Amino acid sequence: MSAPKLELAAKDGARAPSPTEIANASLALSEITVSYGEKPAVFSVDAALPRESMVAIIGPNGAGKSTLLKAALGIVPRLSGSVRVFGQEIERARDRVAYVPQRASVDWDFPTRVIDVVLMGLYRELGLLRFVRKAHRERARACLERVGMADFAERQIGQLSGGQQQRVFLARALAQDADLYLLDEPFAGVDAATEKAIIDVLHTLKAARKTVVCVHHDLATVVDYFDHVLLINVRKIAEGPTATTFTSDNLQATYGGRLASTHIDQLKLSS
């Protein structure tokens, strides 16, 4: 760790989480930096997200929210930084993490059925050649039931609406039976009924003492849905309980004044 970098980090008011914080966190990020080109997409982001909570990652378009999630999961390479899941290396904690990518990131014309997508969530159990047994199918079906999609099990995935696609992705994550759920924009472009169905499932996860982390874009629902927020715009702006962190000042800092003050006035804000 070089001296100038420390200085830079200090200027942002950021501080890498301590060993105790890392051990206690569901997801702990230390100085994560990701770059696709010359400019960093994510710069030296630290966070220690509490266990058994509902966390929103918030920031403007291009702020690096999805990239941060992907870097934490090892989908995109990090330039620097380290990730711990429940105090462990992510590679050792794969069984405890479920990931729901952005719906638009896959080709829904792919020749497969809804139930097959959910069964993909059992990959770590099934491995290369283990047979899909009746018990596996029943579990997959139960996950579809939880998101209200049981009747669609045999459908080709291309026949689903956007909201239904999102529910199927959530069902696949449920099949993973993880402790930490990372969702990338789960409410983007879905109908109201789907949004309700998804948030209900996420709340049951929290009630079951799981941790849910969502990249989230709808500021109007943050206070209702989430109890912890991480505000980023390439760098971390703020992190903490929604009640004390989701403030007008922090939002202005995150959106760089691009958020009209009238918009902010309409939001349910803390303090």
Added chain:
Amino acid sequence: MDAFLQLSLAPILIGVLSAIACALPGNFLILRRQALIGDAISHVVLPGIVVAFLATGVIAALPMLVGAAGAALVAVVLIETIKRVGRIEPGAAMGVVFTAMFAGGVLLLEQTDTSAVHLDVEHALMGNLESLIWFDAAGWGSLVDPAALAGLPPELPRIAVVAAVIALLTFVFWRPLKLSTFDEGFAATVGVPTRTIGLALVAASAVAAVAAFDAVGSIIVIAMFICPPAAARLMTNRLEAQVGWSIVFATVSAILGYVFAGYGPLWFGAQNAVSAAGMIAAVSGAILAVACLAAPHRRRIGAAQGQG
């Protein structure tokens, strides 16, 4: 019947196995929007095969594969260089490199004396299926006669091994292959080595292309990668069934193509047979055309609703 055994059995089998070896990875290349990688490979391997022949003096599987792999490596380096130095878009850089390397291979072939073996420009372009005959065949008994079997063209056991290995790999790695083709990000989070899977798919395609070189030449092989799986996609909405259909279509193309090439012109009163490889590609194209017009799942259902 002896005439069939001697003249047609080996070419038909080689054609069928080549078509299957290419169609299997072709299914995944198409779904990954990488169909043209098959085309690229088929162009790039030609100079590699020629150089391997010049270096060793024989046409054998291993040197050909090594040569093809080396050529592929050279192609990758050239593409990167042209992209960076020339500031040209990747597609154009690839087009230039593939065509140039293929042309280099053709020139190299013309300049060297390869008359002793089945390696000349015409064969490189169109294969030499018709010449892969089985002299030792004398009646059906030859199929169980070790002495006669030893006289089979060596191309047959070679492509048989390649097709078997590709089929086995496809079966064993089915789940990670399907998962990383559908959703690469998710696949990575459940521990699928997505990068390795992607490279292995391209490598398997390259091996199939080199092995099919004997049968259909290095240009027409692209039809084997694309047409059967593309037609198969229109028959079903399940990947398992799609791969099954692609094997059926590959087999039908190879058999009908060979038969039409050998006997078709005679039916129309012409004197000479036409290129079997050309006819195989034409038949696989015709199957795709029919599938486009009449297959049950030709409407791309996903496209109708728009993706958010």
